[in-house]
Amino acid sequence: MSTSPENVIVTRNLTKTYRDFWGRPKVKALNSLSIDVKRGEVFGLLGPNGSGKTTTLKLLLGLLFPTDGEVSILGRPATDVSKNEKIGYLPEESYLYRFLNAEETLDFYGRLFDMPASVRKERTRELIKMVQLDHAKRRQLKEYSKGMTRRIGLAQALINDPELILLDEPTSGLDPIGSRDMKDLIIGLKERGKTVVMCSHLLADVQDVCDRIAILDGGELKVFGRVQDLLKDQGVTQIKTSKLPPEAMKEVEAVLQKHGSKVMEVDNPTATLEELFIKTVRESAARPGQRYIPPSN
């Protein structure tokens, strides 16, 4: 398989068929997937539940063996253990050891990388700070909330300062602030030159951070390309103005009619729900005590 240095991941005709007990094909989870992921980009795998995105990730990691096709990751086969030296992986749910506390968790995974004690200590401290778990670093993970577990999961994925980070549903289960932080983190990683592959079914997340995406459905690759290119609809122009009086509105319509176009929808522009939520929470933190009072008739 040809791998250029900038291609971190290359798959060719990657196929996975689950079989039943007797070896008869049961489900074709992935069919002939061929994609490349370039160094330094944030790559998104999209698709509804059961579309094959997690299967793809697990094939990349060697947790599953392909029925057909090939995978190369950092220039090595997926089953080669040494590739893991430079990979960080955040599983769908953070499958960590619930009887360990945050520090022990990071220390344990650090040891698996054969890291010297001083480095381990330093990395642990940094990462706990980064994921804002300072206050809970001595508590066992079984006492953690879902968001905290996600964050410690991310921390363990970064323990070895990996080149390639694989994130499975990184924002699932997070509240909007957590989600935002996560996205900021991903962008931060990208800025430091890391390659990130994430899969998600939340389009907004992907839209915010990914450079390129692949949309899978039923194990087939449906769409593949740069996000900006994919989202740009050339047939629609959106005009944003300050508030228009009805007369002016009519005039605008007339002008548009003259050019053979028409108003499809006129509305006040709104932010996404996510943006509104964040704005509200941020404002409430800044000015405690303020409440929303519905207008009286």
Next chain:
Amino acid sequence: MSNLTAFQRKLVYVGGILLLLVPIVLLGSPPDANQEPSRKRPGETEVRVKAGSGGLLSRLRQQHELGEVSLGDVDPTSSTMNLLLLGFRGMATSRLWMDAQDQQKRKEWAELDSTIKSIVLLQPHFLKVWHFQGWNLAYNVSAEWDAVADRYYWVKHGVKFYMEGKDRNEKFPDLYWYTGDTLGKKIGRSDEWKQFREFFRNEPDKEQFPNGFDPEVNPDKKDNYLAARDWFLKANDAADQYNNRQRIMAEPLFRFYPARAKIDYALALQREGNFGEESRAAWEEAFDEWANKYGREEFDCPIGRVYMEVTEEEAQQFQAADQDKPEENLKTLHWVSRYQDMCNYRYWRTRCKIEGESDMAAAHRALFEAEELYRSADFDTAISTYVDGMKKYEAMLEKYPDLKDDDNTIEEVMIAQLFWRDALRIVEGAEPSDEEDFPLKDMWIKHQNRKPMLLEEFQRRQRTGGRTI
């Protein structure tokens, strides 16, 4: 509830638990023990549980005699084991039983002993288990050991095992009896009876028993037969007190053991060459016990209750009353004699009576001493002592002709004759012919058919002096 602190909640739980305990205590509290249940004197029986004490369940259990306590002493270990095993105690016991057999086969005595202990922990009220394994220890295991002191240890071990079984089942006469039986028969009648009887009063293991006797099996430092008698008495007491029949033998036979032990005691004294006042007194006591105590005990029979010691007057009364009865088996005297036959009552009665006489003792002593003289090669004195003894014997036989048919008498007489004749052969070169006159001539001629068998015994005694009869 929700605004309580964790501590308060815990307090509430504790309160709830205590509340639930109240009915449990009321219903299920165990009966009070009014005495320390552990180390008692063996065989002591007392009602240990206060009537009506304890919770409702225990009261009901007592009322209907359903509890384990109603069988005997309860061992906490045993109950714990059975509780832990749930319903599997039968299986566990069977497995252990096979292990025990295997260990016995491999002669692993310590292991065998601990397996047996586990078996009775699981089945403390199964009398046959106690009986079988007690016998096994006292007879089979002891016989495997070569040193007499070791054998004696295992006989005692078997006895102690029976005693423990008795503690668990003290309302049943069986294990009392087996204890007595082993103390009497095994110690007094084995091949090693001389050593065993000596050990019983004078332990071989001086280090462990500096006083010379084992307080567990012989607390009063008695003769083994007299110690056995105590246990037979207790067996009879237990049967009376708890109204539990033994399941070993016919009732009249079972009841005669205390008296029988006295007879055995007297016999043992004679076997050891004791023909003085001690042995005579023992026979006298044996007679008293046999005729006046045992003989007046009443036993069930199809026509009511009968006893065996019937005086002349009573016999006449019975005969008068029986006259009208058409069938033989409706008559009282018929049953009296049937029971007498069963227990060999008349023989033992006569035997005790005769042996209680000083002339008889003198006859025995003369024969015993003559034999000793023979063995020490003083044949002349032996011959004269034999003649003297045999004459005395003859006189007693004239007085009590019944004795002439008694096996013991025949054997004693025949062997005395054999020794006497041998001594004569040595001294005079010939033994008297049947034409000549000599003491006990009738017996000698009548029982010639027994001679070959008794010759063996004679030869054995010639060599070693060890008596098997």
Next chain:
Amino acid sequence: MQLSFDPRPFDLLGGLKVWGVVCLVVVALAWGIAGLLMFLQSGAPGLARLIDLTTGLIRDFLQTSPRRVWALAVHTFREAARKRALWVFAVFAVLFLFAGWFMPELKQSPDMAIRNYVSFVLRTITWLTIPVVGLLACWGLPEDIRLRSLHTVVTKPVRRQEIVLGRIVGFLGIGLLVLLIVGSVGYVWIVRQVPENFGQVTARVPIYGELRFLTREGKSEDEQGMEASGVNVGDEAIFRQFVEGNTQARAIWRFEGVDMNRLQNGQLILESTFQSFRTHKGKVDQELLGQFTLVNPKNGVRVPLQTFFNREFRRNSYNVTERNSRGEGGKLELKDEQGRTVDLAKDVLDGGQLDVEVACLSPGQFMGMARPDLFIRLPDRAFLTAYGKGLFSIFLMLTMIVVLGVMSGCFLKGPVATMLTGFIFLVGRLSHDFLQQLTSDKLLDNPKLQMRGRGLLESLYRLPTHLGPQIEVEDNTTQRVIKAIDNIELNALWGVKYLFPDFTQFDATAFVANSFDVPWDAALLPNLATTIGFCVPWIIVGYFALKCRELEAK
């Protein structure tokens, strides 16, 4: 003395040979079958993959990182500790509190009491630690896989054998900790339990010899020209052979490496546990009389010693020096058969070989002997030594269980892994004799008897035709075919036997409880060899299973 107790030095070379053969056969079979399957599935690339896997094994094992293994081990230990698996201590403590209840009181002889105490402790330790550690080992990996926490581990640069090894070392750590604590409690308990007048518990060090017999005519061969043997007196369990009293029948032990310097204060002590068998009562109150004769096979010096009485089922200690000394000072005085005074060191023990002839002197009576019934007692070691070695044997058994459990956890779910481990353990513990018997043509409890009709087909033939095992079947073609087929299946069975380790061999109770030191060559070495011999292949199997397993597949 237990009838089956017969420690013999382990034949390491022979063991290795069998191990090698079995391993080769198993590897060849596994390779053959796997290769065939993979070839059928994907043709030549399948074979390439097999070769790849095999070379990968070597590569992976060479790259094993001890630090990672240690990290995983510590992790495993911590997991078990935090899950409160160590509650077993409490159970143990309670057991000992009430142990007195279950112990029979045997005051007959100190060694019996000590035997009961020691075997109780060792048995309890065994049966308490094995289930705990075994369950932990069987459930560890499957749970890790089920909860997917292993995913975060295998996506680190961790090789599969490191996971297997890490788990094993971790569980062994738990086992070791439990064993140490429980063992110390047990030790203190034994020492306190044994009454003072019984003397100290100790560990005897024996030199065993090889035993042969002379017939009652004093010949070393019987009428049939077979090697002479003792008399069988009809004991159910045939173990000892009997020597007739007052005849020329002898039991002769040959001891090697007997040296003055090894003896206790220069004293030669013979310990024996002969059995007595009487054909007549004899002197009831006197034990059977016996006599030792020391013979130097090199220079032919024969020294009859003072006679002894044999106390049956007891340890008879015969101190040659004390019993043959004369006068106040107790100077050893040995005379040979010609009445010449000889020296123990210079004449008798010269050359390091010593024959001890045993004669029974009581006419008409018999004395029974087996190889371990006579030994030369060297200076004792501390009881703690033997006890520690006993614990070490238990630890080796724990190791086997842990490796077995972890291995089965690599490809089975928790309950099934437990069942597999339990099955192999129980077969190895309870049925090893049976397996041995199946594959051997000798009867175990009497090796002189030949077993016939063991084969499947032959049994099928013998059953309906009512041919007992004593009768040879007629020799014809059918029978030869039957035997040939049976041979194949018996050989297969022979191999299968070696897949089940003999778990009974790890039980050093027979040594420790009988106040013997646990010998290196007869107990520790074979235990160690067995442990390594089984654990290495098991670890490789575990590695392969984990390597070839799709962790995600449900």
